[in-house]
Amino acid sequence: MKRVLVTGSSGQLGMTLQELAPEYPEMRFHFTDKSSMDITRPEEVSLVFEQLKPDYCINCAAYTRVDQAEKEPDAAYELNVRGVKHLVSACKESNTVLIHISTDYVFDGTRKEGYGPEDVPNPINVYGKTKLEGEQLIQAHLDHYFIVRTSWLYSRKYGHNFYKTILAKAKAGEALTVTDKERGCPTDTVNLAKYLLDLIATRSAEYGIKHFSDGEPMTWYEFAESILNDNGYRDKADLQRGENYRTFAQRPVNSVLI
């Protein structure tokens, strides 16, 4: 029986893992959120690790507000770098395999082709910079880890994401203007969660950096179109291509993961 500790369990990926957990009876899960294990508090992290002695820790806790991170970089750093540092120390102490989730936004997006795990990151916004620093800490201090970079993550059910924003706006009858200048691969949290749990179940993958997405490159505009189509709103909604939507952070033009 593998003991699996999950952090940030009330986020969209964490909630999806909770939903899928019964399908993996060979694992004993311990789901934590900010109130039961705040990853920025080293003493809380140590205590949970000492009590649980997890074989694996899936880190779903993160600062994910890309625009807001430009205004409060320290808050993003606290969670995505310092929080990760505390997890790294605890994993080292308890001999726990860390499964950490990272992002396509570690790349600058200037390549024409997709980005593979060996490509050199060069983040262009605060969120991406803090996520890259988190990755680097893990690589520097742990031998037994998976850094799984994913992209354009969405859950139809849980949390805040582009999918739910677009659908809510369409349902409210709001006009939608969506950029077609950025390209990436949307990823359903259900598919990512299965990939992560299968890493544990099969124990066949080599440690290191992995890329996981649903593998279908598109622009945000095309993603909005497909969301509306899937939900029967394509004809009813007013969807335009355009750059009117106000953002603070720069985003990679091409962040397709391969």
Ligand SMILES: NC(=O)C1=CN([C@@H]2O[C@H](COP(=O)(O)OP(=O)(O)OC[C@H]3O[C@@H](n4cnc5c(N)ncnc54)[C@H](OP(=O)(O)O)[C@@H]3O)[C@@H](O)[C@H]2O)C=CC1
């Ligand atoms: N969303 C996306 O499009 C993408 C996400 N990723 C990565 O995937 C991972 C999961 O993302 P996602 O599920 O979307 O993120 P969410 O923002 O949905 O969830 C993050 C969770 O972390 C929790 N959290 C915040 N502060 C702390 C803390 N101090 N200690 C413990 N938990 C805390 C949040 O709780 P609360 O809400 O109470 O603050 C929230 O439940 C992240 O590493 C993210 O960087 C990668 C690519 C794309």
Ligand SMILES: Cc1cn([C@H]2C[C@H](O)[C@@H](COP(=O)(O)OP(=O)(O)O[C@H]3O[C@@H](C)C(=O)[C@@H](O)[C@H]3O)O2)c(=O)[nH]c1=O
């Ligand atoms: C909602 C909306 C967004 N946009 C644009 C803004 C931006 O360029 C792009 C995506 O918008 P969002 O702000 O919803 O998504 P964003 O927060 O950039 O999503 C990112 O989140 C982090 C956590 C990741 O790790 C990334 O993989 C990626 O999923 O679409 C529009 O043009 N119109 C709209 O109505």
